[in-house]
Amino acid sequence: MAEPIANASPMLVLQDVSKSFGGLRAVSGLTLQVERGELRCLIGPNGAGKSTVFKLIMGFERPTSGSITFDGAGIDKWPTWRRARQGLSIKMQIPGIYPELSVRDNMRVAAQYHVRAGEMDAAIERLLTRVGLAGMSSELAKNLSHGEQQWLEIGMALSVNPKLLLLDEPTAGMGPGETEATARIVENLNADGVTIIVIEHDMAFVRRIARKVTVMNLGRLYAEGTIAEIEGNQGVTDIYLGKTS
Amino acid sequence: MALLTAENTAFMIFVIFMLIYPSTTDEFDLLNTAYFMAITLMALSLAMIWGKAGILSFGQTAFFGIGGYLYGIFTLNVLGSGATWLGMLVGVLVGGVVAAVLGYFMFYGGVNDVFVGLTTLALTLVLQTFMAQTAGPEWSVGEARLNGYNGMYVPQISIGDLPLYGKPLYFLYFGLLIGVYLVLRWLAGSRWGYGLLALQENRPRTETFGYNVRLMQVQVFCLAGSVAALSGVLYASWGSYIDPSSMGLTAAITPVIYVAIGGRRSLTAAMISSMILLKLSQSLASSAPEYALVIFGLLALLAVLFVPEGFVAALFNLLDRWLFRRPDENARGSPGAPARSGEVSQHG
Numbered sequence: 019m020a021e022p023i024a025n026a027s028p029m030l031v032l033q034d035v036s037k038s039f040g041g042l043r044a045v046s047g048l049t050l051q052v053e054r055g056e057l058r059c060l061i062g063p064n065g066a067g068k069s070t071v072f073k074l075i076m077g078f079e080r081p082t083s084g085s086i087t088f089d090g091a092g093i094d095k096w097p098t099w100r101r102a103r104q105g106l107s108i109k110m111q112i113p114g115i116y117p118e119l120s121v122r123d124n125m126r127v128a129a130q131y132h133v134r135a136g137e138m139d140a141a142i143e144r145l146l147t148r149v150g151l152a153g154m155s156s157e158l159a160k161n162l163s164h165g166e167q168q169w170l171e172i173g174m175a176l177s178v179n180p181k182l183l184l185l186d187e188p189t190a191g192m193g194p195g196e197t198e199a200t201a202r203i204v205e206n207l208n209a210d211g212v213t214i215i216v217i218e219h220d221m222a223f224v225r226r227i228a229r230k231v232t233v234m235n236l237g238r239l240y241a242e243g244t245i246a247e248i249e250g251n252q253g254v255t256d257i258y259l260g261k262t263s
Numbered sequence: 264m265a266l267l268t269a270e271n272t273a274f275m276i277f278v279i280f281m282l283i284y285p286s287t288t289d290e291f292d293l294l295n296t297a298y299f300m301a302i303t304l305m306a307l308s309l310a311m312i313w314g315k316a317g318i319l320s321f322g323q324t325a326f327f328g329i330g331g332y333l334y335g336i337f338t339l340n341v342l343g344s345g346a347t348w349l350g351m352l353v354g355v356l357v358g359g360v361v362a363a364v365l366g367y368f369m370f371y372g373g374v375n376d377v378f379v380g381l382t383t384l385a386l387t388l389v390l391q392t393f394m395a396q397t398a399g400p401e402w403s404v405g406e407a408r409l410n411g412y413n414g415m416y417v418p419q420i421s422i423g424d425l426p427l428y429g430k431p432l433y434f435l436y437f438g439l440l441i442g443v444y445l446v447l448r449w450l451a452g453s454r455w456g457y458g459l460l461a462l463q464e465n466r467p468r469t470e471t472f473g474y475n476v477r478l479m480q481v482q483v484f485c486l487a488g489s490v491a492a493l494s495g496v497l498y499a500s501w502g503s504y505i506d507p508s509s510m511g512l513t514a515a516i517t518p519v520i521y522v523a524i525g526g527r528r529s530l531t532a533a534m535i536s537s538m539i540l541l542k543l544s545q546s547l548a549s550s551a552p553e554y555a556l557v558i559f560g561l562l563a564l565l566a567v568l569f570v571p572e573g574f575v576a577a578l579f580n581l582l583d584r585w586l587f588r589r590p591d592e593n594a595r596g597s598p599g600a601p602a603r604s605g606e607v608s609q610h611g
Contacts, residue, residue, distance in 0.1 A: 078467060102473040114468035116461060127461040130454045131473035178472055 027090045029054045029182050029213045030075065035084030036237075037070055044070040046237040048084070052182070057208040058215045059224045061248075062234035063257055068217045069111055071234070072184050076108050077101050089181055103131060105181030109171045109188060111217075117160035121151060121170060124159050129177035141177070149173040149203055165196035172203060176212075183207065185216045189223050201226045225249075233257070269582035270531045273575075277535055281437055285430050293433045294501070295545065300436040301497035303537040304443060306521045308490035310533035313522060315451050316483045317463025321515045322365070322383025323491040325390050328510035329361055330354040330492025331499035332394070332409070335417035340405040347420045351496050358492020359485050366484035370477045375466070387515045394507035414506035417499040436497060440534070443490055447530055450486075459483055513556070520563045526573025536575045 030052040037045040045067040052058050060068050073079040075086060077098040085094050093101055116124050125142040133141045146152050149169040154162070159170060168188060175183055188204065189197045197220065204227055208214050218224050224231065224245065231248045233241040235257050241248060248254055285293055305323050312318045334354035338346050368374075369382055396402075398411030409415055419426035420435070427435060450456055462469040462476050470476045499505040508514065518537070525536020540559065547555040562574075570577045 076471060097475070098467070098470040099473050099475045102471050108471055110468070110471075114465060114471070116464045116468075118464065119460075123457070127457050127469070128472045130457060135454075174472070 026054055028052060028087075029056070029089060030215075031087040032071070032074075033085045033087070035071075035074060035081045035086060037067075037074055037079060038082045044237055045074065045081075048234075048237070048239055050232060050239065052213060052215060054213055055208070055211055056213055057204070057227060057229055059228035059231045059245075060215055060217045060234065061219070061221075061224060061231060062240070065236075066234040067237040068234055069186055070237075072108060072110075072186055072215075072217065075101075075184060076106060102178055105179065106184070107175040107178045107180035107182070108184040109168075109175045109186060111186040111190070113167055113171060115159045115167055115171050115174065117158070119159055120155065121146065121157050121159055121162070122155035124170060124174055125155070125177055128174035132178045145173045145177055148176070148206070150199055165192050165199075168192065168196075168200070169203065172200075176207070180212060182213045182215070185214060185218075187217055187219065189218065189220050197223055265587070267587055269579040269587065270529060272582075273535060273579065274531045277531075277538075278441065285433055290429045293429060297433050297436040298498070298501050299538050299541040300440045301494055301501055302518075302541055303534055304440060304494035304497065305491050306518045306525075306533050306537035307440075307444060307447060307530060308487040308494065309518045309522045310525075310527055310530050311447050311451070311490070312483055312487035313519075314527035314529070314533065315456060315463075316459040316480065318480065318484065319377075319380045319519070320383045320484070320487065321380055321519065322362075322386045323487065323494075323518055324510050324515045325383070325387040326358040326362055326488040326491035327495035327498070327514075328387075328390055328394070328505070328507070330358040330495030331417070331505040331509065332415065332495075333357045333492075334496040334499055335415050335505060336404045336407040338418045339407040339416075344421075344423050347418055347500070350418075351420065351493070351500075354496040355489050355492045358495070359489035362488020362492075363481060363485035366481040366488075370480040370484070384515060387510050388512065391507045391510040394510065410506075412506055412508070414504050417503050417505055419503055420500045432501075436501075439493065439497065443493070444530060444534060447490070451530065455479065455482075517559075520559050522573075524559070524562050524566050524574055526576025526579075528572065529576045529579065532573055532575035532579060536573070 028051045030050070032048055032050040035045060035048045036043065048067075048071065050071075060071065062068055070079065074081055075088070077093070077096060081094065085092060087093065088101065088106060089104065091104070093104075096104075116127065119127070122142055125145060126138060129138065129141060129145075142155065143152070146155060149172050151166060151169055151173060154166070159167065162170060168190075172185070172188065175185075185204065189200050192200060201223060204214060204216065216224075216227065228245050231243065231245050232239065233248060233251075233254050240257065241251055241254055243251075284296065305327050308326075309320065309323050312320050312323075331354065334350045337353045338350035341349065365382075365386065369379060374382060394409065395411055397409035398413060400408070402409040402411070407415065419428075420432075421427065451459075458469065458474045458479055461472070462474060462479060466476050495505070495509070498509070521537040521540050522533045524540065525534075526532030544555050544559070547558065566573055572580070
């Protein structure tokens, strides 16, 4: 893991952020700080508000109250495209690839605002190698396996040269081999200095990659600490088993 | 990327044919063909916005009408040798501005997909209804009487005091058609064109890559509106006349049918299909007018059911596989496929 830069401002700060959908309070008074170079896992039972937090960070939704700071700038009023151009990137829970385009064209669509035209082909090949899809650039995206589609999407998310990468359930639907490969990809990215937040249900995967874990429940921050601290927390276990609310 | 594709070959054959055609026929046919080219510009505008950006607009005829009427109003009021050319510019600009304003309120207001079709159809019908009641003498703009369904007299495009006619008119229309086509193909293969292709599949995802999706939608809507307005200008000048029926329901749906039958994802397919169907429509109008719309409706139905990429685009794909040994690209709408030549110069 890359060492956080000394005395630098945090990469991301959510300050007392809430989000309501009608009567439903999806996120409630959440304060969260992610340092530069961190690899943070965000866990919690279904309905805890994890994906909503990602939507708030990317600008798909606006907070009902509270503020979000990214790389030292207040981004509350920024549209999604502006956040993307400043270095925010996401691999969404629902696949966000373009199935009718080739792998190369998928990457190209993603990279156009971030890579110069003359360097495009080389950059695409480099990124595809990084996510384990070398030599597959001519394939139509819809013909890839589920795992390969997930990696393609990670590759697309990477092609914007992100400062902060949000991965929403990157191993969903993967077998053990694909999950292991995904873990290596995520670790390598983080080692290269990309700050990453991962939402994940697979605790073995979280144990494998995470240094710090944030637990959410019912829209609130429930616990935060190392993976050992979180796994030793009886309350967290109870949340997952549905014993507390 | 390969330049030798069925689509590019078809385009070259089309250009050569159109260049030779005037020396093989009479003036009546030339004027007829000029009329086809004027209307085909509207089909091109629809192929751009529908095929390349996934926005189905029934409003192209509204911009067509705006272009035609504005051209007439301007040229009837501003005399002088360059008035018709300036009028052409005014018609195109006003069509583009109206499209940009409507596009702004639609796309920044979150109107998308089928609701764009409904909104643009409403605009067309509102304009037609409004223009239909302008028969009285009170409906005039300076020297220009709007005249309701009696139609408005429109001066022809002229050089000096001499209206263009015959070959000069034919080649002016041909030059504009090919010029607009090439610009649209270049744009479709550019970074912007790739973005349009992406946003028609998944708007929120495309925005996460840094594309200002709503602005791009307004831009392409404005561009297509300008091209449709140019179509209206050329149509009005060609017949020295425009009336509200050019914005009616039938008029609004006709270009959609032409483009659907030919292939909306390929500008070349849409252009060639429109030229052929206009010719067919005119032939049927003299022999069996009652069947023209029925036949076109049937062809559109067959296309939707069995050849969704369009008959001409499907033919391009077949020829690509048989003659040029290239994969099926027109059907899946790769931005590079129907627009390769422009893309080559853009991205190498």
